[in-house]
Amino acid sequence: MMPPPVRRYLSLTLVSVLIFVILFNLAARLPGHAYRHTRSPPRAHRPIDEVLHPGFLKPKFRWKDVKLKHPVHKYVKIPQGPRVDIPRVQHSFEQESKDHAVWRKSCLSAVKEAFLHSWMGYKEHAWLQDEVAPISGNARNPFGSWGATLVDSLDSLWIMGLKKDFEMAVSAIKKVDFISTPTSEVNVFETTIRYLGGLLAAYDVSGQRYPVLLKKAIQLGEMLYLAFDTPNRMPMTRWNWQKTALGEDQEAKRSSLLAEVGSLTLEFTRLSQITGDMKWYDAVARVTDAFERAQPHTQLPGLWPTLVNTKDADFARDTTFTLGGMADSLYEYLPKQHLMLGGQTSQYESMFRTALAAAKESVFFRPLNSENRKMLLSGTVKRHSHSRTKLLPQAEHLACFAGGMVALAAKIFQQPDEMDTARELVDGCLWAYNSTISGIMPEIFTALPCKEADWNDCAWSEDTWLHAVAEKANHGTARAGYEKEAHQEIASKGLAPGFVAINDARYILRPEAIESVFVLYRITGDVRLQHQAWEMFQAITNATRTPIAFAALKDVTQLESPLIDSMESFWTAETLKYFYLIFSDPSVISLDDYVLNTEAHPLLRP
Incomplete structure (x- = not known):
């Protein structure tokens, strides 16, 4: 039997805990509780905070628990069947000469150095932020504040043999929570190609040895899946995630960019392949079916217009094609x-x-x-x-x-x-x-x-060219004596x-x-393409390097153009990766093993 002093101690402890819980939940409902040291936010912001942070002893908010307004009752499954022989993609490369190998490896080293310079600038000035501004060193967050450059660069780190930095980045990703974002809207396309693609590719190229990458991909996938919760299952490409979290019904928009609607297939399919959960494949398969039905009936049959009415799945109105x-x-x-x-x-x-x-x-x-x-x-x-x-x-x-x-x-x-x-x-x-x-x-x-x-x-024909230059400069009219005017335009604008x-x-x-x-x-x-790539690389890096990283150019028609204080994450995710891969051994990220998404993230082929 328990001694009386122990019983009294336990009773007092339980009573204290109960009082604390009651006071905590009461305080959480008081105005300004969460903002004691700051100005109270607008009243409209409180409901979403209550949903995302429900309080002590209440279930944590998870996107997978949000009840769908327009659920799918039977998923479209990934097609299965006997193995299909797809023709080999890559050239059968012969052994290179020693001189070529020396040159190629020197190019490879230069690309790796450029990547490291960019990566170190990001690490030092903008760690866990979306981007580093390569001139000022400021941090910027245009893509949800989830660390776009960090996630976008993961597979590049692995491919370039920077395992220590890769593992440091993977560890940092544990802190990224794909539950909410400071922005009111999520760009579903950019989030999918950069973040979801980046996580899945890093998981694939590293031999699926880092489970946290898949865990985070699933967490993000659960969030993005809600963007398809519309009456016709067409995605909300600029998605007000707060309304969905608050239980509000939403529809796809009447005007959506073509690429943002139709470029989610690879990432969602790969997530379904890895997890066995068909809901992600189902989401994009239904969109593809809508595109297929519309293809013969657009204003330019065979192509789709740049703007589509996703609310009504109408592809026939817009008249611009590219x-x-x-x-x-x-x-x-x-x-x-x-x-x-x-x-x-x-x-x-x-x-x-x-x-x-x-x-x-x-x-x-x-x-x-x-x-x-x-x-x-x-x-x-x-x-x-x-x-x-x-x-x-x-x-x-x-x-x-x-x-x-x-x-x-x-x-x-x-x-x-x-x-x-x-x-x-x-x-x-x-x-x-x-x-x-x-x-x-x-x-x-x-x-x-x-x-x-x-x-x-x-x-x-130089005369034809001069006439066209003058005509363009004068909004469709080439006046008499257009040659002189054209030469002036060519000189002032640096026209080749x-x-x-x-x-x-x-x-x-x-x-x-x-x-x-x-x-x-x-x-x-x-191999001429390798030499052309090297010329491109030298031109780009010579013109854009800063003490911190690399910066966008304002005017390519100038030898010493002013720089723009911007370095999007695709620089380390795509541009430098492609330069690195063209000088790598062809077995590195073979196109017979991987499919690269539009952000250059290699996804393992089945």
Whole structure:
């Protein structure tokens, strides 16, 4: 039997705990309790805090516990069947010469040094924040304050053999909580490609030896899944997560960017493959089905417009079509999702073949150039009526991914003729790089398209170019004596032969051009592409390096351009990774083993 003093002690302890719990919960309901040392927040902010932080002894908020307003009663499952033989992607590389190996490894070391310089700047100035500002050293948080550069760089750290830094980053990720964010809206696309893709890829490339990476991917996946909780299961691409957490019903928007709606397939599919939970695959499979149904019925059949009405799943209203910004990764993911599903369905191949045929007919164009090189650029098309379209010959750095996309598809869909299309698209972007005084392609420029009937005989004409420059400068009119005016415009804007205008002269450390050069190199084995990559790398790093990291350029037409205090996480996630991989042994992240998402995160193929 328990002695009386012990019984009294236990009784007093229990009473004390009970009083504490009662007082704590009462205090939690008093105005300003959580903000004793700060100004009380607006009243509207309190309910979400109460949901996310329910108080002592109450269940912790978890996104997986949120009751769906529009639940799915039967999931679409990942297609299964006998193994499909997909053609080998990579070139069969022969043993390299000693001289080439020495040169290649020196390039590899230089890329690794650039990455380390960027990584150390982030570690020192912006650890656990989204980005470091490479001039001021300030920390910035444009992507949810979950440490975008940290997560985006994980697989790069592993690939470059920086295991100590990798493990330090993995340890830091334990502190990241994908429950809430200071921003009122979550960009579902950016969060998926950078964070979810980054976590899954790091888990895959490290041999699945770090369970916390999968744990965090699942936690984030549970959150992102709620963005699909709409009446028609189309995602809310700019999602008000607080309304969902508070139990409010929401709908997809009437105007959503094409890429943000259609570029979630790889990451959600890979999460379902690893976990066996089909809800994530189901979410994106339903979206793909909507795209497939709409493909023949858009204003430019075969392609989808840059803006779509996701509320009504209406793809037929918008009249702008491009493979550049706002649309790019939708098309990129079609052949890649075919690989991710092991070729078990013909859906993505069929959609891609149809889209490529339409792009070749309407969007790709051959630019007039002083070297009379046969190459292609990807522009933008406006549909003015059922019988009339207008090509806007604006080439975007973002669209430079297309060459790599077409090359990959040409291999896996056994379309050898399209390899020429891929080469010409890559050549078009390399021409743009080589045409500026800095050796770097601008964000957007206007070229001079050859007349469609003369595509195979597109001879350079300086007079035609001068006329186009003057016409563009005068908003569609070339006055008498336009030659003098054109020369003045060329001199003042730094226009290279064939450039009609530079719409955006910046270079913001983008990866798309080196991405396609890398993919084409791995597929063809053409060592000239390595040398071109080295020239690109030198031009970029020489122009953008700062004491802290690397910064975006304001104007690629200047030899010493002012810098912009910005370094997006795709610099370490994509740009430097592609430069590193093109100089690596081809077995490193083989394209026969991995599919790289649009943020260059390698996901293991089944």
